[in-house]
Amino acid sequence: MADVHTPEQRSYNMSRVKGKDTRPELTVRKFLFAQGFRYRLHDKRLPGSPDIILPKYKTIIFVHGCFFHGHEGCRYFVIPKTRTEWWVNKINANRARDQEKTRLLQQSGWQVIVVYECELKPRIRDITLQNLVCRIRNKDS
Numbered sequence: 317m318a319d320v321h322t323p324e325q326r327s328y329n330m331s332r333v334k335g336k337d338t339r340p341e342l343t344v345r346k347f348l349f350a351q352g353f354r355y356r357l358h359d360k361r362l363p364g365s366p367d368i369i370l371p372k373y374k375t376i377i378f379v380h381g382c383f384f385h386g387h388e389g390c391r392y393f394v395i396p397k398t399r400t401e402w403w404v405n406k407i408n409a410n411r412a413r414d415q416e417k418t419r420l421l422q423q424s425g426w427q428v429i430v431v432y433e434c435e436l437k438p439r440i441r442d443i444t445l446q447n448l449v450c451r452i453r454n455k456d457s
């Protein structure tokens with residue numbers, strides 16, 4: 317089967333697979349830090365080793381790539397035309413894992429917020445980040 321990806325795309329996809337310190341996540345972290353929030357990263361003691369943990373606000377933030385986490389209705393979530401069934405299974409498994417993580421964290425009293433990569437595109441990034449801060453702060457009220 318022909319590999320339709322350019323080397324650039326492939327390394328981009330691989331960086332998403334690893335899932336750590338991706339650019340969208342860095343965007344969120346930098347913003348939160350500038351706003352005075354302090355956080356922990358990739359805490360392995362918590363279900364799913366969450367991306368960003370704000371202990372003071374009992375809040376967890378996941379920054380999800382739209383493709384690998386199957387962002388419903390998102391134009392960046394398009395199942396490839398090759399190995400379609402494999403991809404569908406893979407994405408569904410990722411979604412199921414995400415749901416399970418969220419459930420476990422919520423059971424332990426955490427607020428779980430998911431930010432999708434597409435929500436951090438330049439055009440809507442500011443709104444997304446402002447909303448994020450509101451949701452973090454509202455946890456206590």
Ligand SMILES: [Zn+2]
Pocket residue numbers: 382387390391392393432433434435
């Ligand atoms: Zn999306």
